Amino acid sequence: MPFISKIRRQTDYSLFPSSCPIVIDNGGSYFRIGWAGESDPRVIFRNIVQRPRHKSTGESVTVVGDHDPTLLKYFDCTRSGPRSAFDCNVVYQFEIMEYILDFGFDRLGADGPEVDHPVLITECPCNPVQSRCRMAELLFESYGVPSVAYGVDAAFSYVYNQQLGVCNKDGLAVCSGFNTSHVIPFVEGEPVYESCCRTNVGGYHVTDCLKQLLSLKYPQHMSMLTWEKVEDLKMEHCYVAQDYASEVRLFQNGTEEAEEKTKCWQLPYTAPPAEEQPSGEEIAKKAAIKEKQGQRLREMAEQKRAYRITELENEVRGLEFLLRQLEKVEERDIPAFLSDTGYISKQEIGSSLAKVIQSLRKAKGEQVENEDKLDAVLAEKYSLIDIPDSMLTPEQLKEKKKQIFLKTTAEGRQRARQKRFEEELQREREYQLDEEKRLENPELYLEQLRIKYKDLSEKIDQRRRLKMNGGNSYGNHNVSGGVGRGERLNAVQKERMRLLTTAAFDRGKGEDTFGVKDEDWQLYKLMSRDNDDEDEGPDEDEIVLARLSSRLQELDPTFVPKSESALCQPVDAPRARTLTKEDFQVLIGVERFRCPEILFCPNLIGIDQAGLDEMVGVSMRRFSPKGQGFEEKLTRSILLTGGSCLFPGMSERLEAGVRMIRPCGTPIRVIRATDPILDAWRGASVYAASFRFRDQTFSKMDYYEKGEDWLRRYKIRYSP
Structure with missing residues (x-):
């Protein structure tokens, strides 16, 4: 599979003799490879491998180290995360390690799979013999390396700085x-x-802790908090506190020194365009267009109303003509006459005529010229009500009961409509009186509304507290508190509770015989009467409070209603705030020293191990x-x-x-160290260029002859 990378391939590989060793610093974070005797490595890349698929063709590619961000346009890198060959600092995934070495040798300029140069590769202290054997087998079998030497990166760095006099x-x-x-x-x-x-514990844990803290602090910017960016923020802003406790107190108190130590990372932000206020001409133009549209809608509504009135009048004339024709037909021929009309009886025609007349009156705006006709139709519709029962047949008695029920229901609905109409008139008169009072003295009227709203809301709140928390009466004062439910029940509920708690004791001691007698089951009827106030609808005070709130919102723009019940008018939700430049800032304060503190106190992330200072004491005791x-x-x-x-x-x-x-x-x-990152490779480069390096290597023949036991005891000497 092809490699994808930004690293250039070296072109001078053939200029180095086969006796010149290749130096590899195989670190957990970065892979560094170069030639012995040089001051800097030739190729440096992240020690990770990723295998994404092409979005259209599905072809897999091997991405080693850092890749070009434009790769995401063509390959899906979300399903294939980066993988490392290390478990802690020990190589155990040699399939991934082979990809890393292939890429490293290829970028160094090797033309084929054979690498005819000795190799000095770094490892961790006390590296397991299995990892050493697998690494030697990989270098000998896959790349044909003539000889290999292992060395510890920290030892090379120490010896290199010792030679510099540090x-x-x-x-x-x-x-x-x-x-x-x-x-x-x-x-x-x-x-x-x-x-x-x-x-x-190492730099990975510091970066991971910083990433988690910033993600929890700014969840809206998690897409921007990538691993690479958090790594850069760590190296740029983090520091180790000399006294962790005092540094934390400094940020807790919010002093000026803490504000100075807080760093800001500004995310990309584009200010929204400023809204221009419309001019007077534009406002007048929009008002004219709106008026024109309103006039058009009114004309359309008038045309629709006229068409509806015409249809209803034609229907009324048709039903009246049908009734006149029925008067000329004999009683026995009525069913045959009505068979083609869709009606069953004369009463059904009269009922339909009454409904159509009602609809016509409503469409015409409650006109009264047809009231006589409607009364006549209704009198004909309920013709059996005034006739004595002795003069009616059994079928007519049934029809009379039906007419009585229909007439009673219709009259009830009419009374309800009349009552609602009168209430609306009463509210309209009250509104006019309130408007007159407001016009006389607006400030006094508004103040009275506020006082009335406050008193009524306090009254409702007090009633709710008594309902939720219970209450005791001491004289004329009601004290609400955390009392039991039994002290806030009404009389009916208390009676139900008494029946429920004493049912088993009414029979006396001995066997429970409740339910043997029929009267015992009357107890459930008493207990099933639910007169709880929780199921009742909103009372009159809540309705009046909602009207006062609506009125105050109309007159006072600064008025903010209190939180009321669900049946009252809902308060408008606050509008979304426009995002500013400050909303796209990531502030790094206490995280600057809290994350590096892990190196000295791993307990902060749940690792029960020693810190760096304690490790020095442990090593000296050993x-x-x-x-x-x-x-x-x-x-x-x-x-x-x-x-x-x-x-x-x-x-x-x-x-x-x-x-x-x-x-x-x-x-x-x-x-x-002079360079804590590259000193390990530089020390290995100086060591590989010295004459004693040849005596410290082992060949493929030595590996197969001496076996793993010899490789377990293998250790190079760093001092000359």
Whole structure:
């Protein structure tokens, strides 16, 4: 499968002789490869592999390291996440490692699968023999490497800085990498792996913690908080606090110093265009268009109303003509006459005529010229009501009962309509009176409305509190509190509760015989009467309160109604606020030192292991005792290396932590490597270019002859 990358391929591979070693710094974060004797590696890329598919063809490609963002236009990278060959800092996925080495050798300029150069590759301290064997097998079998040598990256960095005069031959190397952190003692320039200490905390955990904190703080910007961007924010803004507790209190108090230490990351933001106010001509033009549309709608409504009136009048004339024809037909011929009309009886025709006349009156605006006809039709419709029962047949008696029911129902509906009409008239008169009062003194009228609204709302709130929390009466004062439900029940509910609690005791002691007698079951009828106030609708006070709220909203724009019941008028939801430039800012305050604190206190993320300062003490306790003076030699030269040692304040914090666990007066000197990231590769490059490198390698023949046991004991010497 083809490789996708932004890294250029080297063109001078053939210029190097086969005796020139290839140096590989196989780190958990980055893969660095180059030639021995050079000061910088030729190729550097992320030590990850991704295999996305093409969106249209479905073809898979191999993406090693950092890829071009434009790749996302053609390949689906969401379903295939980046994969690493490491578990902590040990290589265990050699299928992925093969992709990494293929890409590294290809970018270095190798023309074919054979690599005819010795290889020096770094590994972690105390690397398992299985990982060593699989790596040697991969290099020998797949690439035909003539010889291989293994070395520890932290040891190469320490020896390289020792040659530069930065640290002493006896000292400690504190290496904080991507996945893990190590402390390795050095005696006469050689590492003592029996006394080294390791913890599974590194730069990955710091970046992951920062990403989680920012995602929780700004969930609306999670798409912008990618791993690469959070990594850049970590390296640019994070620092190690000298006193974590005091630094936290500084941000809790919100002092000016805390505001100065807070950094801001501005996300891309485009201001919305300013809305221009319409001119007077545009407003007049829109008003004219609106008036024209309203006039057109009114004309259409008038035409529709006239057409409806015409239809109803034709229907009335048709029904009246049908009734006149029925008067001329004999009683026995009526069913045959009505068979083609769709009506069953003369009464049904009269009922239809009454409904049509009512609709006609409504369409004409309650005109009264047809009231006599309607009364006559209704009198004919209920013709059997005034006739005595003795003069009617059984069928006519049934029809009379039906007419009585229909007439009673119609009269009830008419009374209800009349009552609603009178209430509307009464409300209209009250509204006119209120309007007159308002016009006389608007300020006094508005103040009276506010007072009335306040008193009524307090009354309703008090009633709700009594209903929800219960209440006791002491004199004329009602005290609401957290009392039981039995103290806020009404008389009927209390009676139901009494019946329910005493039903089993009315029979006395002994066998429970409730339900033997028929009268026992009358108890359920009493208990099933639900007179609870919770099912009742809104009372008159709530309706009046809703009207007052609506009135105040009309007259006072600054009025804000209280939270009322669901049956009252709902309050309009607040409009969405326009987003500003500040809404697209990510502030990094306490996260700047909280995330790097993981290196000294892994308990912050739930890892029960030692921090860097405690690891120094553990490593020195494991070291073979050689006297107080020798321990002072180690603490005089503590070298910080690795990518996670670049945080500001790292050296000072580690020195303070080591001073807390060492005796008073112990000389302690913590120094940082000249380049904590590249010193491991540079040290390996210098070592591979020296004459002693040939004696430290092993060939494919040695590997097959001596086997895994020899490879377990294999260890190169760093000092000349």
